[in-house]
Amino acid sequence: MQFAATDGFTLHGTLYEGGADAILIASALGVKRRYYDAFAHAAVARGFTVFTFDYRGIGESRPSSLRGFNASMHDWGALDLPAAIDQLKGARSITLVGHSAGGQIPGLASNVNAIDRLVRTAQGAGDMVTTRSYARAPLTPASRTLSRRERDNASRAARGSSPSPRGRRWPKAG
Secondary structure: OEEEOOOOOEEEEEEEOOOOEEEEEEOOOOOOHHHHHHHHHHHHHOOOEEEEEEOOOOHHHOOOOOOOOOOOHHHHHHHHHHHHHHOOOOOOEEEEEEEOHHHHOHHHOOOHHHOOEEEEEOOOOOOHHHHHHHOOOOOOHHHHHHHHHHHHHHHHHHHOOOOOHHHHHHHHOO
């Protein structure tokens, strides 16, 4: 389906019809919405409605040529994501599943208060703007715990004491 971002840019999404509670998937950087098809079908089988979409410049929301095309993660959070949230206005509740960059940008959405729950997966620690913006929205304890854990892991990685062998290499890089 086609829908318009808040600035009128044409975006493409897929609505998987299910129950009254909805899941919005905010994808990772450069990941097309179809990547989440299996997850969406599994959620629908459990009674959820799911909406996936391609940010501007990605997948079916990509113009025929990227020459001269300007888009940023800020545009995705401030212009594209609010329109995706609006696609689920009739839902009893909205859970946003943010994968990587998709977990960093929801705080930029003007209608972030429409999100009832936030699940972030594989998200980096670079979410200072997002974290401040989330102070406006009620979050579930699971979301706050996840954020605290992510901050703790980032802090351990900076000290070179990450529980992950890969994380222990981060402070030594660059």
